[in-house]
Amino acid sequence: MRLSNPKIGAIDTNHIRVLLLQNPNDDNIAIMEQLELLTDFSFQLEVAMHEVDYKSLLKNFKPNLIISKLNLVHFCGKKALTLCKVFFTEIPFIFISDDYCYDTSLDLLKQGTDDLIQKKNLHELPASIYKALRHSQEKNLIKQVKQKRWEDSQRYKGLIEHSHEPVIAYNEAGIISYVSPAIKNVLGYTQEEFIGTQVESYIHPDDLIMRTKKLNNLIDKNDNYFVIKEERLKHKNGHYIWGEAIISDARLSPGIGGFVTNFRDITEAKLNRTKLEKTLKELTDYRVALVESSIVAITDTEGFITYVNKEFCRVSQFSEDELIGVNLIDNGENDEEIALYSEIKSKISSGEIWKGEIQRTAKDGTRFWVNGTVIPFADTNAEIYQYIIVMQNITERKRKTQELKTSLDLVYAQNDQLLNFSYIVSHNLRSHASNLSTIIDHLSDCESEDQRIEMTGYLKEVSNSLNDALQNLNEVVSIQSNKTIKTEKLVLLEYVQKSLKGLNKLVLHGQIEINIPANLEINFNKGYLESVLQNLIQNSLKYKHPDRDPKIEISAVKHLDGAILKIRDNGLGIDLIKNKDKIFGMYKTFHGNKNALGLGLFMTKNQIEAMGGSISIESEVNVGTTFTILIK
Secondary structure (H helix, E strand, C coil), X not given: CCECCCCCCCCCCCCEEEEEECCCCCCCHHHHHHHHCECCCCEEEEEECCHHHHHHHHHHCCCCEEEEECCCCCCCHHHHHHHHHHXXXXXXXXXXXXXXXXXXXXXXXXXXXXXXXXXXXHHHHHHHHHHHHHHHHHHHXXXXXXXXXXXXXXXXXXXXXXXXXXXXEEECCCEEEEECCCHHHHHCCCHHHHCCCEHHHHECHHHHHXXXXXXXXXXXXXXXXXXXXXXXXXXXCCCEEEEEEEEEEECCCCCCCEEXXXXXXXXXXXXXXXXXXXXXXXHHHHHHHHXXXXXXXXXXXXXXXXXXXXXXXXXXXXXXXXXXXXECCCCCCCHHHHHHHHHHHHHHHCCCCEEEEEEEEXXXXXXXXXXXXXXXXXXXXXXXXXXXXXXXXXXXXXXXXXXXXXXXXXXXXXXXXXXXXXXXXHHHHHHHHHHHHHHHHHHHHCCCHHHHHHHHHHHHHHHHHHHHHHHHHHHHHHXXXXXXXXXXXXXXXXXXXXXXXXXXXXXXXXXXXXXXXXXXXXXXXXXXXXXXXXXXXXXXHHCCCCXXXXXXXXXXXXXXXXXXXXXXXXXXXXXXXXXXXXXXXXXXXXXXXXXXXXXXXXXXXXXXXXXXXXXXXXXXXXXXEEEEEEEC
């Protein structure tokens, strides 16, 4: 009989180690012949004749099969069986006997032998080996399964026992049958205190309704588990902690017959999350307040814009797309601004915060002022990765400050004028009064009619001179005290042309260039405008240079709600080093003209300032003079 294609589970049929126990003079040829009948098996054979050899081979050779003569000369076969089954129960052990004895066979089977074959029936050996190997494999598999189950149970038990997260088992009534040692660290109870109590007694009443609802859904829907992300659990000390739990259905699991809860303490995480949510809410509120109330921009480390808010777009008149990518920290328009931006960049690149006022240009070309703060943002390595720029539009404040300064300057100037005016009045009136007194004294002493006529003539001259002085002073007072000067929209070019019509004789040999937009309108008093233009143009012609024909350039441009008017000539000029503080003084003359009263520029300045404007002068002797008038 041949046995082929055996299926012995995981046994390597190509390498079966056989340990043969026999006497020194035994021939094993017959046994080898039987082994060869197992055609798909490959055997490696080792022979032992003494107990020492047997023990050594049993340990080192690790046989898959032991075949032994029942009666050995140097060693007892039964003892060999006992040694094998004590240490290696899974190794098949087959005896070959010369004679058959029922009692001996039964005894050996009880001790664990797999088979006892008579020598005359050696042909039964292949089948016996096959059956023994198969039986050994089954025992090995069972042993492995049991070992794995034991190891798994020990592993799971160890994990549960050493876990920091408590595990609770309880029946359908909620009575706790098991709890892991971690319950002591989390809720303060010992295992003995916790087992036997009702699981629901540890749940906060406000959270119990939701837990019960989820548990009922678990039962109704035959789900395996459900998760409770947050619930409050009562500590032994009376306070509540926050826990996250997984409740599993283990009603069909042996040894449990109920539910298992695995939970962990998330109190610190809950408090941190609450703090974080509060902080994020505050930051969001701050951000909204900041973005809604201020001009905000974010730039990279080179100063190129990566974000702007709506207020930035509104004030600058540029769209977001137009502003993104523009360098906000390195774009000065003049030397002063370039120096300021350089200072800003140097400071913030070293991690410092810069604060200050700066002027920027809107899309329409107008300039606006901002009070800005540039804040460097650094990462955990103290490397700056962006800048936050927060600005407030202070253009209106700047304008009002400038207006206040202008008003104060005007008040100071008017005070100076008033003081000057008082000196003039005191001097002129005292001089005229003295002259009148002297003439009257002489008149009373006159002895002849001719003398009286002569004194009377002097008296008229002094009287007329006094009257002229009073009229001049009265006109100045009228300009300075008039609080309700009528203004109206006037086309500037028309009034310039009108002023030139009365100067034909003076302009006969001169040249006048006019560069004023035809539609440029200003708010001004009509009489004042005529007076200002006539005084300034007449001065340019009156004080022309003797070696050249006069040339006058009159230009104007719109400025904010008003205009800037310039009148330039190539006349005698004025030495400003000597006379700058006297230019617009009353009765101040500079060229020795006998007909000059020194009132024209004084009245012109008063009339312009009465309209809220200002006048300035640039002049160089023998080159010419330029008057610049700011009309508001």
